[in-house]
Amino acid sequence: MKRILIVVGSVYGSTIQMANYISRKLDKYGYEAEVTESSSLENVKKSNLLLIMTATTGQGDIPQNITPFVDEIKESQEDLNDINYAIISFGDSGYGPTFCNSGRTIQSILENRNGNCVIPPFEIDTVEYLDPEEPINIWCENYIDKL
Numbered sequence: 001m002k003r004i005l006i007v008v009g010s011v012y013g014s015t016i017q018m019a020n021y022i023s024r025k026l027d028k029y030g031y032e033a034e035v036t037e038s039s040s041l042e043n044v045k046k047s048n049l050l051l052i053m054t055a056t057t058g059q060g061d062i063p064q065n066i067t068p069f070v071d072e073i074k075e076s077q078e079d080l081n082d083i084n085y086a087i088i089s090f091g092d093s094g095y096g097p098t099f100c101n102s103g104r105t106i107q108s109i110l111e112n113r114n115g116n117c118v119i120p121p122f123e124i125d126t127v128e129y130l131d132p133e134e135p136i137n138i139w140c141e142n143y144i145d146k147l
């Protein structure tokens with residue numbers, strides 16, 4: 001069974017709700033998903049896929065709850081070619097140039113460490129959806145078979 005580690009960056013909790021929602025869906029598809037707000041490279045290596053789901057805070061900043069995790073990846077000297085990852089970002093287009101910047105920053109850190117991006121970065125403009133689960137359903141329809 002494929003293990004998926006979902007690391008969530010959130011300030012107000014809505015991204016955690018979406019992570020729990022996707023986790024339940026992944027379980028139904030036969031994956032073993034774990035949702036966490038704090039993880040480590042060691043944990044990532046025990047999983048088949050690292051799925052980062054993150055909000056953006058401040059002016060394009062990464063939520064504090066995942067900065068230790070992101071810093072560990074950034075400061076690691078390892079080649080992370082064995083690590084498969086995907087990123088789903090949540091933001092608000094009203095923030096203009098910093099829209100979903102947290103996900104973009106993490107994407108570039110993982111690219112620099114040579115991680116293996118298995119699904120194109122997916123950016124959700126939360127103000128576009130009345131039903132917050134809708135973009136998650138779209139992501140699953142498009143990509144679940146690529147996990």
Ligand SMILES: Cc1cc2nc3c(=O)[nH]c(=O)nc-3n(C[C@H](O)[C@H](O)[C@H](O)COP(=O)(O)O)c2cc1C
Nearest residue numbers: 010011012013014015055056058060091092099100
């Ligand atoms: C103080 C504050 C700053 C924000 N800054 C940004 C930003 O720079 N870029 C962006 O795309 N969204 C920004 N957002 C929107 C959040 O990323 C978005 O609402 C997200 O869904 C919140 O997720 P959470 O409930 O998990 O924290 C900001 C929201 C707040 C309240």
